[in-house]
Amino acid sequence: MSVVRVPPVLRSEAAGAREVVASGSTVRELLEDLTVQVPALGEKVFDGAEIRPYVNVYVDGEDIRTAGGLDAPVRNDATVVLLPAMAGGDGR
Amino acid sequence: MVAESLLDLIGSTPLVKLRRLSPPGVSIYAKLEGQNPTGSIKDRVALAMVDAAGLEPGAELLEPTSGNTGISLALVAKLRGLKLTCVMPANATPERRLVLELFGATIVDSPTNEGSNGAVRLAQEMAAADPRYTMLFQYANEWNPRAHYEGTGAEIVRDLPRVDALVAGLGTGGTLMGTGDRVREAFPDVVVAAAEPLPGDPVMGLRSLDDGYVPPILDVSKLDRKILVSNAESVATVHALLDGEGIFAGVSAGAVVHVAQKIGRELPEGSVVVAVLADGGWKYLSGDFWRSADVERSMESTLWW
Numbered sequence: 001m002s003v004v005r006v007p008p009v010l011r012s013e014a015a016g017a018r019e020v021v022a023s024g025s026t027v028r029e030l031l032e033d034l035t036v037q038v039p040a041l042g043e044k045v046f047d048g049a050e051i052r053p054y055v056n057v058y059v060d061g062e063d064i065r066t067a068g069g070l071d072a073p074v075r076n077d078a079t080v081v082l083l084p085a086m087a088g089g090d091g092r
Numbered sequence: 093m094v095a096e097s098l099l100d101l102i103g104s105t106p107l108v109k110l111r112r113l114s115p116p117g118v119s120i121y122a123k124l125e126g127q128n129p130t131g132s133i134k135d136r137v138a139l140a141m142v143d144a145a146g147l148e149p150g151a152e153l154l155e156p157t158s159g160n161t162g163i164s165l166a167l168v169a170k171l172r173g174l175k176l177t178c179v180m181p182a183n184a185t186p187e188r189r190l191v192l193e194l195f196g197a198t199i200v201d202s203p204t205n206e207g208s209n210g211a212v213r214l215a216q217e218m219a220a221a222d223p224r225y226t227m228l229f230q231y232a233n234e235w236n237p238r239a240h241y242e243g244t245g246a247e248i249v250r251d252l253p254r255v256d257a258l259v260a261g262l263g264t265g266g267t268l269m270g271t272g273d274r275v276r277e278a279f280p281d282v283v284v285a286a287a288e289p290l291p292g293d294p295v296m297g298l299r300s301l302d303d304g305y306v307p308p309i310l311d312v313s314k315l316d317r318k319i320l321v322s323n324a325e326s327v328a329t330v331h332a333l334l335d336g337e338g339i340f341a342g343v344s345a346g347a348v349v350h351v352a353q354k355i356g357r358e359l360p361e362g363s364v365v366v367a368v369l370a371d372g373g374w375k376y377l378s379g380d381f382w383r384s385a386d387v388e389r390s391m392e393s394t395l396w397w
Contacts, residue, residue, distance in 0.1 A: 008293050054304025063288070063318035081290070081320065085304040087231060088263035088289060088344075088397045 002078040004034055006041065009084055013040035022080075027059060028070040030080065045082065054085045099171055102128055102135045103243045107251050107366070112336035113349060117361035120352050122339065123248065126372030130163045132342075133244070133370045134230075137266060138164035140239035141228040142172055149173035154218060154225040156202075156211035158184035158192075159397075160371055161230055166195035177225070179215040181207060185378055208395070209305070230264050231307040237270030245274025248366055255279045256359055259352040260368040261344035262286035262318065263397055265310030267368055272314055275366070285317035287344070287351040292323065292392025317355065321347035323391040327381055329353075330373060342376055344397035345369035370397070 004020045006013075014020060020038055024030030035042025045055055050070075057064045058081040059074055074080075095101050105128065107121040114120040125133035138161065142153070151174050155165055158180035169176040178192055182201040189199055200218070202211040219227040230236045244267065248255060258275050260267040272284040312318065323343070330346035333339040341349075345367075352367040359365070376396075384390040 053306065058320050061320045063312075063320075065312050066315050066318045083291075083320075085306050086291065086395070087265075087305045087307050087310075088261075088395055 001076070002030060002074060002080055004030075004080040004082065007083055010041060010044055010082060013044055014038050025073060026070065027057065027064050027068075027072050027074055027080075030074050030078075031057070031070070056083045056085050057081075058083065097171065098129050099139055099168065102139050104247060105244075107248070108337075108339075110333075110337055110349070110367075113332060113353060114365075115353060115356040118356040118359055118363045118365060120349070120356055120365045120367055121252065122333075122337075122341075122345075122349070123244070123366060123368045124339070125244075125368060125370050126341065126345075128164075130160070130167050131372055131374065132160035132164065133267060133368070134160040134164040135167070136239040136243050137161065137230055137236045138168045140235040140242075141230065141233050142168045142174070144235045144238075145226060145228060147172075147174060147226060150175070151226060152177065152224050154179065154215055154227045155229070156180070156208070156215040157230075158188050158208075158211070160375075162188075162192050162197065163195060165228070166192055166197040170196050177218075179211045179218070181211055187375075187378055191375075230266065231305075232309060234309065236264055236266035237273070237309055240267050240270025241274045242270075244368065245271040248275055249278040252364060252366065254364045255282050255366055256363040257283040257285060257352070257355045257365040258368070259285045259287060259348050259355065259365065261348050261370055261397055262288045262310075263344070264307050267370070269309060269311065269314060271368065283316045283355060284314065285319060285351055285355055286315050287321050287347040288318055289326070289344070289347065289395065289397060290320045290322045291395055292388065317351075319351050319354070321350050322388065323381070323396065324387040325350050326396070327387045327391070334373075339369070340373040341369050342371040342373050342397070343379075345371065347397075 001023045022034040110120040128135035153176045156179045162178040177198040179200045183204040202214040219225045326346035329350040348367045352365045356365045381387050381390040
């Protein structure tokens with residue numbers, strides 16, 4: 001089982017939960033399990049079969065877009081972080 | 093060394109080996125961008141964007157920024173005979189406002205509750221309503237990555253016989269895109285890695301998914317790794333840089349070295365990792381995290397780069 005951390009912007013979809021426990025052997029399976037448990041959250045994360053462009057998914061700190069995508073394997077006990085894409089570039 | 097203009101001193105920054113922070117058998121070289129004239133890597137971007145715009149003296153620049161880019165643009169604008177207006181959230185720190193004013197910039201406040209997105213929105217409205225303004229907009233300006241292709245990246249390739257990984261902070265994406273392209277041309281197998289801030293909940297809480305933003309100059313497919321770094325990890329590494337190497341670096345530089353160490357531990361013996369340190373720690377002294385026992389809590393309300 002892995003822990004999915006929910007950002008503030010998506011917590012209303014998850015009934016206020018900061019974390020949801022989900023399982024799967026790949027990122028896709030894990031996020032599909034998340035969608036079954038919390039359909040409203042899945043709707044915000046997925047656009048059809050792909051991750052929405054302004055949503056970033058990190059598994060153990062690595063963005064899945066540079067780490068094998070949705071079909072990459074996930075170890076048991078992984079930490080998954082969902083984040084809205086944000087730009088920085090300016091110190092503060 | 094004699095220079096005819098301070099602008100001639102932008103770039104050509106040194107690489108210094110991290111003798112104590114490099115993993116065994118691997119060499120991390122830090123590129124000290126804090127040694128640019130205003131103390132950050134943004135001097136390169138500001139100079140390239142201004143000169144490419146081909147403006148007449150007296151022209152007025154407008155940019156949404158309360159950070160390094162504003163200070164760099166203020167210097168370049170002054171020496172090129174241009175005016176600069178910076179749009180920033182009303183709660184930007186007094187020292188940021190003061191340094192921009194001292195450099196001669198005009199400041200326009202945007203609503204605090206809209207964060208940096210509100211500054212971008214207001215600046216775009218002002219530029220659309222008033223043709224006097226030229227908005228260079230670093231997030232979409234091709235001269236941002238080009239400054240790094242022709243400068244930062246070319247210098248690394250010139251100075252090092254081998255580069256196995258390149259690590260820089262992800263903000264606009266300019267450093268990673270431009271430097272990454274140039275270094276990859278010389279060393280095709282280089283791992284180009286982004287260090288990305290994990291924002292605290294209060295920062296994210298201001299935004300909705302509709303506010304999600306991917307800078308037009310950022311092509312994530314050109315990154316080999318994209319790694320989240322917490323504020324606590326970043327600050328711990330800033331302290332380690334001071335303690336071990338005597339380098340006083342900014343928060344994003346701490347994150348970059350954290351990622352450089354992580355990747356360095358995965359690489360074979362003899363590998364060379366370049367870490368681009370965007371600025372020094374001087375501009376962050378008023379942050380209350382330096383001696384805090386709970387770094388994460390003391391930093392959570394601000395996006396630090």
